Amino acid sequence: MKDYQIFELGDFVTQGGATIRDAKLAYKTFGTLNEAKDNVIVYPTWYSGQHYDNEWLVGEGMALDPEKYFIIIPNMLGNGLSSSPSNTPAPYDQARFPGTTLYDNVSAQHRLVTEVFGIEKIALVVGWSMGAQQTYQWGAQYPDMVERIAPFCGSAKTSVHNFVFLESVKAALTADVAFEHGWYEKPPTKGLRAMARVYAGWGFSQPFYRQELFRELGYSSLEDFLVAFWEGFFLERDANNLLAMLWTWQNGDISANPIYNGDFEKALGSITAKAIVMPGATDLYFPPEDNEYEVSNMPNAEFRPIPSVWGHFAGGPGLNPVDVTFIDDALKELLAS
Template sequence: MKKIFSIVLLLCLVKSAFAQQKFYQIGDYPLENGQVLKDCKIGYRTFGKLNGDKSNAVLVPTWFTGTSQQKSFVANPSDIADSTKYFVIVVDALGNGVSSSPSNSISQKDKLFPTISIRDMVNTEYKLVKESLKINHLYAVTGISMGGMQSFQWMVSYPDFVDKIVPIIGSPKQSSYDKLYWNLQLNIIERGQYANETMKTVYALHQLNLWTPSFREENTQSDDYANYIKKIEEDALKLNPYDWAIQLKAMINHDIFQGKKPEEIATKVKAKVMIVVATQDHMVNPQAAIRFGKLLKAPIVELTGNCGHMATSCEGDKMRAHIKGFLD
């Protein structure tokens, strides 16, 4: 029996790794700022089976510059959105290079691509679920980092559409520290006129805040710095500065409150919420998420190690145990 279970588990993992990339062609899409995103398409992958009453659908939006292929692991039986229980929809957020993005647009390429928002990402995800997949209600939404920001936005954009929401190391609104950090990256790209070489500096800065100083000190010897920075710069040249910048702008302007008091917005949230934060996060400040979580009287899971924004990897077992318990 144990051998059979192991084989079934292996087959599930293999299926997750090779799920087909799919697209929903929305067409010309009006953005919230009044601009039009031409020939809008949304990429996604699905895992598991939708049950008879369509009540087991879980939406997982991607992190900053991440893709549904990279995020497919969440559907593994051992992970938070177990595809043996749920119908998992991992969706490529606008601007990630798979869904409509500056790098793949035909008529709005590179600088011609319109400015998008986190709300635009969520609105197109809603259209995918409602219009293409014909699902009228989601059991859960959960995402990491920018996926966590989208999860917060789902709470207020479609409060009656989701039962449970778990933002992971995301924020309902950027702090002044977050804006300083994200704008610094954006300024480097813009002042460098979107040259690929600028991504060497941007990506090094990104890596600087992805982890904590103590983690880097423990894991990278000073004598090995030359090899460390060489690898960062090699990886940076694989990144598209236009895609990077368009998602940066979306995060910089992210704010679910829109001038209203958090207390007022909290009363509009109908989903059951669990919030995961990393207390030593240098990438997305956790305080706004903690404050809003307290207003919602939501359970707050704190990842306290020195991995910073990457705490979801270093403390994955702790995080998964809490989330799986909440969802189940």
Template sequence: MDYKIFQLGDVTLQSGEILPNAFLAYQTYGTLNEDKNNVIVYPTAFGDQHYQNEWLIGPDMALDPNKYFIIVPNLLGNGLSSSPSNTPAPFDRSRFPKITIFDNISFQYRLITEKFGIEKIALVTGWSLGALQTFQWAASYPDMVERIAPFCGTAKTWPHTYVFLEGVKAPLVSNAEWANGEYTLQPKTAMRSIGRVYAGWGFSQAFYRKELYRELGYNSLENFLTDFWEKNFLNIDANNLLAMLWTGQHGDISANHLYNGDFEKALQSIRAKAVIMPGTTDLYFPPEDSQYETEQIPNAVFRPIESIWGHLAGRGIHEVDTKFIDDQLRNLLKLT
């Protein structure tokens, strides 16, 4: 097993429900120094596991494991941390409780403090739903987080993104194969359909017009739809997918007892030096939403990723975009 498990025990969720024997899967890169001041937290995105974060980590990158201790916690519901697919009855499958972003960060905080005794985090960064977790870290623990760099993601799920995710969910929950979450075999037809729904949103119109999928090794649009998009979702358990979708749809850094739904107050509470990096053609998280959020954060700068690779400009599959993100992280980490 190329990751570690932090046992959380019986946890009381934000909903008030108790999830027994909960656990957080995580991986670390690099070594924690004696002063414990070289810590970077890099949460996973929707549908991802820690492996999918490794493109941004390396000796030639800003997230250099020879210099920093990088912790990648796995989102609950992703199949490695507590999820519908690995939780015993009566909380298995469709009965898995609703997990919020606030819950996830509370558990990550326990990992950081109880397991490692860390009091300061040099940087929190993340893509997509990992970006939302990044914002939540800074809002939940403003005295602990020194810098944040969320990319291709917002501090809450705005209504248009919520609606998009409803469209993602529909092919699954309306399919007889799903059997209300009690399937014996994965509902592959529905998951393929979800891949095709996502395909129209993940990249920009210009990306498709210019047939840039050919740069990724796909020789036709149909080949790209089947071998990139469909295959991606066939590897995710359907109940896990729905659990993560719920978490994503209800993301809001102010939806907790700290801020009682006051979104501006939550943003204004962030003390970390912040670089906000939306994708200029991101159809999930348009840059206008990020610009508004940036204006509310006291020490934030707006650094959009000028790219026609849409949301996946932040996925590590386009060298120019990857270099831009890495450069921004490098500059941010130099700030004192």
């Protein structure tokens, strides 16, 4: 029994000029859309994540309370539920799946919100990591529609250093001979395991490892954490899907579209939504400095770092209760404003 719905996008033309025929956007909703249609929260997914992985931030008594709000979790293109290398029929299957941008993703999500639900105003867009990138994109692409944004542990533009980090991830995955340039018949598990090891050094901070906080998550040793958490995390994913989302991430830039033509500061300045931007204080690939610059160019934004040693994972997926409370409190404050 699948717990999500499919919005049929039809023939979806990407920014790169490819047409994904019979394209699909998977989504899940929580709560009820009120009569005024003004209780809407959009909560995009993150790199390798699906809507299930967002649900830790939704619940009674939390900021994202289904008793109060109508919460839409759209699945990112490439994540295995929406149109992806793993579920698109030939000829755009596997290695031929076209690159999709933040602009493509948010354009598809906008169609869902307006065509299916008739929504004209969004109370809040919120997201972690690549979900944060889509959050910024929403704010810049549809400034008259979005009232508030809360991107956490993500940026409006992928930095050069972040791009290089992703190159190491990609190189580890594709070096597996079983990868077959994306035309594998069985999962390239050695590449997925290697990718996981590379990612492990970046997902959490130096203090996290120094303090052996992985033991709080139930792992008995560092090696147990690397195998059971990290390798286990990526072995469940499809390699081409991971690469498709990685392409989106590497090309992340809210100004790379016909609206702003690459003028990043103009795109940031157009985000009129009230914003609380929350980087992880020890995030190694979305460092606070990037967000500090972004906030300085946004007219209605506050810079509020998450004071955590959990690195990028201060933002999710609900691993550290202290960080969850910090984020949830900020969202409650933002929604009450």
